Amino acid sequence: MGYLKVESVRRQTRYGMSDTHIPVLQEEAITALAIVPGKKYIDATVGAGGHSLAIVKKGGVLLGIDQDQEALRIATHRLEQEQQKSENWTFTKGNFRNIEALAKAHRFDQVSGILFDLGVSSMQLDTPERGFSYRFTDAPLDLRMDTSTGDTAAQLVNRVTAEELYDIFSTYGEEQLARKLADAVYRARSVKRITTVGDIVEVVTSVVPGESVRYGVLSRIFQGLRIAVNDELSSLKQGLEGAKRLLEPGGILAVISFHSLEDRIVKQFMRQDGWQLITKHPIRPGEEEQEVNRRSRSAKLRVAIKQ
Ligand SMILES: C[S@@+](CC[C@H](N)C(=O)[O-])C[C@H]1O[C@@H](n2cnc3c(N)ncnc32)[C@H](O)[C@@H]1O
Numbered sequence: 001m002g003y004l005k006v007e008s009v010r011r012q013t014r015y016g017m018s019d020t021h022i023p024v025l026q027e028e029a030i031t032a033l034a035i036v037p038g039k040k041y042i043d044a045t046v047g048a049g050g051h052s053l054a055i056v057k058k059g060g061v062l063l064g065i066d067q068d069q070e071a072l073r074i075a076t077h078r079l080e081q082e083q084q085k086s087e088n089w090t091f092t093k094g095n096f097r098n099i100e101a102l103a104k105a106h107r108f109d110q111v112s113g114i115l116f117d118l119g120v121s122s123m124q125l126d127t128p129e130r131g132f133s134y135r136f137t138d139a140p141l142d143l144r145m146d147t148s149t150g151d152t153a154a155q156l157v158n159r160v161t162a163e164e165l166y167d168i169f170s171t172y173g174e175e176q177l178a179r180k181l182a183d184a185v186y187r188a189r190s191v192k193r194i195t196t197v198g199d200i201v202e203v204v205t206s207v208v209p210g211e212s213v214r215y216g217v218l219s220r221i222f223q224g225l226r227i228a229v230n231d232e233l234s235s236l237k238q239g240l241e242g243a244k245r246l247l248e249p250g251g252i253l254a255v256i257s258f259h260s261l262e263d264r265i266v267k268q269f270m271r272q273d274g275w276q277l278i279t280k281h282p283i284r285p286g287e288e289e290q291e292v293n294r295r296s297r298s299a300k301l302r303v304a305i306k307q
Pocket residue numbers: 021022023024044045046047048049050051052065066067068071094095096097117118119120121122145235236
């Protein structure tokens with residue numbers, strides 16, 4: 001592609017994905033959940049299982065949910081390697097928008113705590129063929145967390161109107177050049193169908209030639225596409241509602257978000273009646289964590305107790 005270095009070397013585990021996700025705000029989240037041994041907890045976003053493992057190690061009985069089958073395989077392997085007793089944890093594939101049904105199907109009718117650690121995992125970002133990262137220009141433009149269902153980003157980008165593209169880039173990507181970019185993508189796809197990450201990178205490069213700003217634009221465009229493809233904001237709203245119904249009185253909700261769109265939803269949700277807000281201001285990673293794990297830099301943890 002010429003514009004960005006093509007990284008075709010796959011960082012693989014035996015399952016085909018890198019397994020290098022460092023859990024964000026782990027200590028703070030686990031402390032906030034105040035795990036009582038023998039009580040039931042839900043990790044709504046298992047990922048590589050870092051938070052799940054910590055909950056089980058503290059004696060919590062865990063139901064873990066993720067819509068990414070590969071993540072569950074990696075996390076399962078991890079908890080087995082750590083020799084955690086199988087009666088203390090169960091992982092199930094599903095979208096957390098259905099958290100209530102998923103929990104009830106596993107006899108988690110009332111729980112003491114629920115954790116959401118939102119967004120993508122490093123495994124997803126670092127696996128070229130998932131299409132989550134603009135670094136891998138020869139990758140298919142996919143961006144689905146659940147690869148078994150729904151439209152890929154390529155299908156979406158080739159189908160929607162220019163106005164819808166603008167909405168995705170401006171509302172979900174919070175990108176100021178959304179109009180120009182939407183028009184450019186619309187024009188490009190009428191010449192040739194957009195199929196790869198590189199096709200989008202090429203369009204962005206034509207609108208934003210300067211390298212120093214381009215990477216920021218690309219991050220925001222990919223954030224927008226990811227949120228649209230996975231319908232992330234409405235899943236979050238539904239997941240939080242379901243979580244509230246599942247928590248027993250005194251049960252704890254902890255949510256880690258990574259951008260302002262998610263955080264706004266969480267903040268407003270916890271300000272509603274029926275919650276005792278624990279974090280008036282969100283908990284942020286310390287300097288050391290931010291240094292070690294760049295991905296943690298935008299993280300915010302909010303915690304509330306169900307009344
Ligand atoms: C930031 S990672 C979680 C990392 C995990 N806490 C750990 O310690 O490894 C987010 C995970 O949530 C999953 N996810 C995001 N949205 C989801 C949804 N609506 N339903 C189910 N899983 C979702 C992603 O597939 C990803 O594996």
